[in-house]
Amino acid sequence: MNYLQFAYRNILRHRRRSIVTIMTVCLGFVALGVLGGFLNNIFSRLKGQAIVAERFGHLTFAKKGFHENGKLEPEKYLWNAQELAKILSVTRKNAEIELATPRLRMFGVTSNGKASTIFVTEAIVPDDDQKLIKTNVDGRTEIAGMVTFEAKKQDNSAVIVGSELATMLKIKKGQSLTLLTSTKDGVANAVDVKIAGNYNTGNPATNDKFILSDFSLAQNLYDTDGAERVIVTLKNPENIDVVKTQLLEQLTSAGLQVEAKTWEELSPSYKKVTTLFGIIFRVLTIIISVIVLLTVLNTMQMVVSERTKEIGTMRAIGMLKSQVIKLFCVEGLIMGIMGCLLAIPILLAIAGILQVIGISFIPPVASVAVPLVLMLKVPKLMFVFALFSIVAIVSSFLVSRKIANQQIVDSLIQSN
């Protein structure tokens, strides 16, 4: 028996009711698709913010214990020049590595001569940073508003400050700023730097204190020829866990005691936001799935009660209970699939309209406006597709099982 054809004809037979059911599935799919696409976009922008704007790269290597105790005893967790050279050599040899660059981070007080405030400086190698800000994040290689030093710059006293810090200190490009910090041995040290520009880190927590400085300037200030961290970016970020393990093994074999952190581990705000929105998305998925289940259940209940006599006839002719259930499950499945298929062009149209309109918004824990676009991910849409199809089958199964188990004579006496 051709269940598909038979089921399809039955769907057409209860046309209006079937359309309502298909539209409910479709709306549920669109709702989850829009919400999911919107969240994917937020997550991706926050990811770009962490990897590029906050300069975490994909992986950060440091001496073992650095992330726990590095702030209390920074000098203990510094690599000297030989160690730094070795770690850069090992990491750069790995075929998965796109970029490996040393880093230093210092804290202190900065002043414009009239007012002072605290700062955090991330010391970068300008040529490497040129590559880092072009890192591919979910298909985007340009992060909005990203600024770095010019490549091959001669003046290592130039710095780039967080835009909120620049506003607070009322400083502009070309003006000077004093950075007061301490060397690795705790001796106070200061330097005058020139403002080469400002940029929004994307994170309000760092945008009012962040300064990008030249790595060689920071080494002088800190009185070291080494570095505290090495940041790497990967050619294939999806292999991050494999590469992390691989590099840790290679570095350990080279006699270095290191620890590695992914950008996600170093960006607590990303984790908080994705966890929170992930919970909201899951709750909404459950609610919408229940709505779809109840709608299909209601439709099938009406269909079954109208076709009780027909079911009795089919059973009397020789259709097994399991075949009756299968027929109704196929009907439910077809409606589920039709609803999902109808939703796909609608979703694409919404995504296209949002792209054209160009609305932007500031996501939570961010300070940079990002375009409101839907980032539709095929695996997630496939998941919703499969979920709704299963929900439609389950609803149909629950209803048809009852009627299939009814006594044939009882089904046959139903008057339509």
Next chain:
Amino acid sequence: MTQEVISTTKLIDFEGVSKTYQLGNQKVQALKGIDLTINSGDFMAIAGPSGSGKSTLLNLLALIDTPTNGQITYNDIDISTLSDNQKTMYRNKEIGIVFQNYNLIPVLDALENVAFALQVQGIPNHVCLSRAEKILKEVGLGTHLHHRPANLSGGQKQRVAIARALVTNPSVVIADEPTAALDSKTGMEILDLMKELNYTKHTTFIFSTHDNRIINSVQHVVQIEDGLLINQY
């Protein structure tokens, strides 16, 4: 004019069969200890007034209901020993059912309605359709193969229902007042058709009726009243 088949082998045996229904707090005894033997090739009418238990007896004969007491055997098989699936498969292969209101599936055309009884057995579709077409031609509906029930007259629908009952080559066809929803001329045509099929295919026909013209034209009549078998000849 069709001839009648001489009944020989025992096909169905009822021994002390009773059926009691629960209607609210009341128990209604629809059949009271029926003993009945039906031979293969029989052309039999079950007669009796409304509420006498005709339909209950037919439901039990069609294996779509179970007796409260007593034993039903088909070809020496005790039906009570069969599981629900086995009973369904037995019904599909050995019993054809014709309903008073035809009970055709509205989304299927005449050919598909008839083929349906074979398709549930898992027989390849082209075989089902070819056998269905053959039997529809035999009942005189060769030109209405692709008409859906809504586009067929009452007599044509009943012919489709008879074709559906016969397509699996069952041992017995059970029909619940097959002519009740038809005018008298069409009713007699359907009866003649059933007689002819009984003769040509040697299929046993059992049907309920309270139409005296039909009762007078059959080979074997069983009369029931108040759930009791009061006469058979």
